[in-house]
Amino acid sequence: MGRTNPQSHAFIVDVATDDRGDPRVSPQGELDVATTPLLQEAVLARLAPPPARVVLDLSGLTFIDASGIGTLLELQRACGIAATVLVLGSVSERVRNLLRICDLTAQFPLLLPKESTLVAPSPLAPSV
Numbered sequence: 001m002g003r004t005n006p007q008s009h010a011f012i013v014d015v016a017t018d019d020r021g022d023p024r025v026s027p028q029g030e031l032d033v034a035t036t037p038l039l040q041e042a043v044l045a046r047l048a049p050p051p052a053r054v055v056l057d058l059s060g061l062t063f064i065d066a067s068g069i070g071t072l073l074e075l076q077r078a079c080g081i082a083a084t085v086l087v088l089g090s091v092s093e094r095v096r097n098l099l100r101i102c103d104l105t106a107q108f109p110l111l112l113p114k115e116s117t118l119v120a121p122s123p124l125a126p127s128v
Contacts, residue, residue, distance in 0.1 A: 011035040013042040022053045024089070028060030031068035043075050043086075050082035055111060059090035069102055076108065087111050 011029035018024045023046040027039050046054050056075070061068075072088075079086040089111035091099075099105050 011038060013038055015042055015046070018055055020053075022051045022055060024055040024057055026057040026060055030063035031061055031071070032063065032065045033067040036067050036071040040071060040075065044078060047078065047082040047084060050084045053085040053087050054079060055087045055089045057089040058092065058095055061092070061095065064095060064098060069098065069104070072108070073104075085109060 011027065011031070011034075014026040014028065016024045016026070025039070025042050025046065027035075027042075029035065031039060043054055043056065056072075072086075076086045086108065087110070088108045091110055096105070099108070
Protein backbone atom coordinates (compact mmCIF):
# COMPACT_ATOMS: atom_id res chain seq x y z
CA MET A 1 0.00 0.00 0.00
CA GLY A 2 1.78 3.14 -1.18
CA ARG A 3 1.54 6.57 0.38
CA THR A 4 1.29 9.21 -2.30
CA ASN A 5 -0.54 12.06 -0.59
CA PRO A 6 1.84 14.09 1.60
CA GLN A 7 -1.20 15.52 3.44
CA SER A 8 -1.97 12.02 4.79
CA HIS A 9 1.37 12.00 6.61
CA ALA A 10 0.03 14.17 9.45
CA PHE A 11 1.25 12.94 12.83
CA ILE A 12 0.36 14.26 16.25
CA VAL A 13 1.03 13.06 19.78
CA ASP A 14 -1.53 13.71 22.51
CA VAL A 15 -0.48 13.44 26.14
CA ALA A 16 -2.89 13.02 29.04
CA THR A 17 -3.02 11.39 32.46
CA ASP A 18 -4.87 8.10 32.92
CA ASP A 19 -7.16 7.16 35.82
CA ARG A 20 -4.13 5.94 37.82
CA GLY A 21 -2.28 9.22 37.42
CA ASP A 22 0.20 7.80 34.92
CA PRO A 23 1.03 9.50 31.61
CA ARG A 24 -0.88 8.29 28.56
CA VAL A 25 0.85 9.10 25.27
CA SER A 26 -1.32 8.72 22.17
CA PRO A 27 0.35 8.98 18.77
CA GLN A 28 -2.01 9.50 15.84
CA GLY A 29 -1.13 8.95 12.21
CA GLU A 30 1.81 7.19 10.63
CA LEU A 31 4.74 6.13 12.82
CA ASP A 32 7.77 6.04 10.56
CA VAL A 33 11.30 7.39 10.28
CA ALA A 34 10.01 10.95 9.90
CA THR A 35 7.73 10.86 12.96
CA THR A 36 9.49 8.63 15.50
CA PRO A 37 11.45 11.58 17.00
CA LEU A 38 8.14 13.23 17.99
CA LEU A 39 7.00 10.10 19.81
CA GLN A 40 10.39 9.66 21.48
CA GLU A 41 10.36 13.25 22.70
CA ALA A 42 6.84 12.92 24.12
CA VAL A 43 7.59 9.71 26.03
CA LEU A 44 11.06 10.67 27.26
CA ALA A 45 9.70 13.98 28.60
CA ARG A 46 7.34 11.96 30.82
CA LEU A 47 10.20 10.11 32.56
CA ALA A 48 11.27 13.00 34.80
CA PRO A 49 10.32 12.31 37.49
CA PRO A 50 9.77 8.68 36.54
CA PRO A 51 6.19 7.41 36.90
CA ALA A 52 5.38 3.77 37.70
CA ARG A 53 4.27 3.29 34.11
CA VAL A 54 3.74 5.09 30.82
CA VAL A 55 0.80 3.95 28.71
CA LEU A 56 1.44 4.21 24.98
CA ASP A 57 -2.05 4.22 23.41
CA LEU A 58 -1.61 2.93 19.86
CA SER A 59 -5.26 3.14 18.78
CA GLY A 60 -4.58 6.17 16.57
CA LEU A 61 -1.78 4.63 14.52
CA THR A 62 -2.63 4.10 10.87
CA PHE A 63 0.81 2.82 9.86
CA ILE A 64 3.98 1.63 11.56
CA ASP A 65 7.25 0.69 9.87
CA ALA A 66 10.51 -0.88 11.06
CA SER A 67 11.75 2.41 12.50
CA GLY A 68 8.53 2.62 14.52
CA ILE A 69 9.10 -0.87 15.92
CA GLY A 70 12.70 0.09 16.71
CA THR A 71 11.45 3.19 18.51
CA LEU A 72 9.10 1.10 20.66
CA LEU A 73 12.09 -1.01 21.69
CA GLU A 74 14.22 2.09 22.40
CA LEU A 75 11.44 3.59 24.49
CA GLN A 76 11.04 0.34 26.40
CA ARG A 77 14.77 0.41 27.18
CA ALA A 78 14.65 4.06 28.30
CA CYS A 79 11.65 3.35 30.51
CA GLY A 80 13.43 0.35 32.01
CA ILE A 81 16.43 2.51 32.90
CA ALA A 82 14.02 4.91 34.65
CA ALA A 83 12.35 1.97 36.47
CA THR A 84 9.15 2.73 34.56
CA VAL A 85 7.04 0.12 32.78
CA LEU A 86 6.11 0.94 29.18
CA VAL A 87 2.63 -0.47 28.56
CA LEU A 88 1.10 -0.67 25.09
CA GLY A 89 -2.58 0.21 25.15
CA SER A 90 -5.35 -0.17 22.58
CA VAL A 91 -3.15 -2.24 20.30
CA SER A 92 -4.93 -3.02 17.04
CA GLU A 93 -4.92 -6.51 15.62
CA ARG A 94 -2.70 -5.21 12.80
CA VAL A 95 -0.04 -3.94 15.24
CA ARG A 96 -0.34 -7.12 17.34
CA ASN A 97 0.32 -9.17 14.21
CA LEU A 98 3.34 -7.02 13.41
CA LEU A 99 4.69 -7.57 16.94
CA ARG A 100 4.13 -11.32 16.47
CA ILE A 101 5.92 -11.35 13.11
CA CYS A 102 8.87 -9.53 14.72
CA ASP A 103 8.80 -12.00 17.64
CA LEU A 104 8.17 -9.17 20.11
CA THR A 105 4.87 -10.18 21.72
CA ALA A 106 6.65 -11.23 24.90
CA GLN A 107 8.50 -7.90 25.13
CA PHE A 108 5.61 -5.56 25.94
CA PRO A 109 2.84 -5.67 28.53
CA LEU A 110 -0.52 -4.84 26.92
CA LEU A 111 -3.44 -2.91 28.34
CA LEU A 112 -6.74 -4.38 27.23
CA PRO A 113 -9.01 -1.95 25.37
CA LYS A 114 -11.84 -0.38 27.41
CA GLU A 115 -10.29 -1.69 30.61
CA SER A 116 -7.41 -0.97 32.91
CA THR A 117 -6.45 -4.63 33.09
CA LEU A 118 -2.80 -5.19 32.44
CA VAL A 119 -1.85 -8.29 30.48
CA ALA A 120 1.72 -9.34 31.25
CA PRO A 121 3.90 -10.48 28.39
CA SER A 122 3.67 -14.19 27.88
CA PRO A 123 6.86 -16.18 28.30
CA LEU A 124 8.32 -17.62 25.15
CA ALA A 125 7.16 -21.13 24.45
CA PRO A 126 9.94 -23.70 24.65
CA SER A 127 11.13 -25.13 21.37
CA VAL A 128 10.15 -28.70 20.72
